[in-house]
Amino acid sequence: MKLSIKSICEQIARILKREKKMLIIDNEVQVALKEELITDSNEQESQSHQEHIVSTGGHSIHESGKDENGVEVSSEFIRKQTSIETETDIILGVSLRGQSHIESNVGCQDYHLYEPIGSGWDILIVSDGAGSAKFAERGSKANCTIAMKLLSEMIRQNGWCEKDTLPSELEWYIEFSAICQRIKVIYQNKVKELNDGTVETDFNSTLLVCVRTPYGILAGHIGDGRMGYLSQNEEWHSLMMPHKGEEANQTLFLQNSWNVPCVPALKVSGVSVPETRIVNEVPKVLVLISDGCERSSWECSIWNDIAGKYLDINLPHPGFMNPLVESIRNELSNRFQLFADIIDRGTKACKMERDDKTMLIAIKSLE
Numbered sequence: 001m002k003l004s005i006k007s008i009c010e011q012i013a014r015i016l017k018r019e020k021k022m023l024i025i026d027n028e029v030q031v032a033l034k035e036e037l038i039t040d041s042n043e044q045e046s047q048s049h050q051e052h053i054v055s056t057g058g059h060s061i062h063e064s065g066k067d068e069n070g071v072e073v074s075s076e077f078i079r080k081q082t083s084i085e086t087e088t089d090i091i092l093g094v095s096l097r098g099q100s101h102i103e104s105n106v107g108c109q110d111y112h113l114y115e116p117i118g119s120g121w122d123i124l125i126v127s128d129g130a131g132s133a134k135f136a137e138r139g140s141k142a143n144c145t146i147a148m149k150l151l152s153e154m155i156r157q158n159g160w161c162e163k164d165t166l167p168s169e170l171e172w173y174i175e176f177s178a179i180c181q182r183i184k185v186i187y188q189n190k191v192k193e194l195n196d197g198t199v200e201t202d203f204n205s206t207l208l209v210c211v212r213t214p215y216g217i218l219a220g221h222i223g224d225g226r227m228g229y230l231s232q233n234e235e236w237h238s239l240m241m242p243h244k245g246e247e248a249n250q251t252l253f254l255q256n257s258w259n260v261p262c263v264p265a266l267k268v269s270g271v272s273v274p275e276t277r278i279v280n281e282v283p284k285v286l287v288l289i290s291d292g293c294e295r296s297s298w299e300c301s302i303w304n305d306i307a308g309k310y311l312d313i314n315l316p317h318p319g320f321m322n323p324l325v326e327s328i329r330n331e332l333s334n335r336f337q338l339f340a341d342i343i344d345r346g347t348k349a350c351k352m353e354r355d356d357k358t359m360l361i362a363i364k365s366l367e
Helices: 005-037 041-056 099-103 136-158 169-194 291-297 318-330 335-345 348-352
Strands: 078-085 089-096 110-118 121-128 207-213 216-222 226-230 236-238 275-279 285-289 302-304 309-311 357-364
Touching (some): 089 110, 089 318, 110 136, 121 357, 136 169, 216 226, 285 318, 335 348, 335 357
Antiparallel strands (some): 110 121, 207 216, 216 275, 226 285, 285 357
16 A cells, blocks of 8 residues: 655654653652652651651551651551542552561552543552562652653553543553553663662562443553452452462562563463453453552452362452442541551451451442
């Protein structure tokens, strides 16, 4: 097929326009990452205050304070909270400091973000910093912040919100992989700029992403944690298989060398890196968690008599999730407080969990 000079010029103009936008977004994410790589006075003050809490032995979800963005929160142990209610949705998120981190005076290394991007599309992101990483706390926030900027810009530039269908599975995989690789490059460039002995893996953290649309769900991840949804026929389903190593608590992180070309392509525990999925159904409930919430809210260690061992069913636990959703819908005065209380100590498993805990949940209002 022959192209006219006019058509070729139009294509070149579109490419140049997109490149110009990408330069702008690159500058924005570079600034965002720089903010995460530098400890400011506010963070130091927050850490000092947390030391006082630890010394008194207190741990109550009802204490008041501010998160690291200066937003009023209901507990000194909450790093990040999200509470949004519209006519059609209830969005709740909490990133809670784990008991082990409270005792060792280490900040919460989980983070999450939620952002509506228009036309019924919104993005939910969760990241869990590696306990062994020097700057895990900053890495998890940087992952969320930069991924949100790149994802929203990619969706807008591709015009997905204006279409009445979802992208193909191949298109979504290519775009999500490109975003993950772009984030890695940003880390690499910033580490070189710092030139102080810091390495990329000092910021090791996972990345879980869900894009909720009027036509279904786009999901992608690197690392562990869980994502799932409640279907229109009231059945819970998983949206990912976590990347887990042979040893307990071993996983893959965004900052690792997963993108080095190899044949066959890299898989961790039989799962592609990154892993992406598309669901052509609008969920009643969408939920993302860090692995600190697994024992309470997910069927991931169920004894099987035939196999003679515990199996990872990898499904949201109806015995936890259904009462949680019902309680949130029925609560009218302070939904976030109820939600945070349940995640913190609503069950025996919640109380006993020593790791940081993050849950980000989007619930469709009952009609």
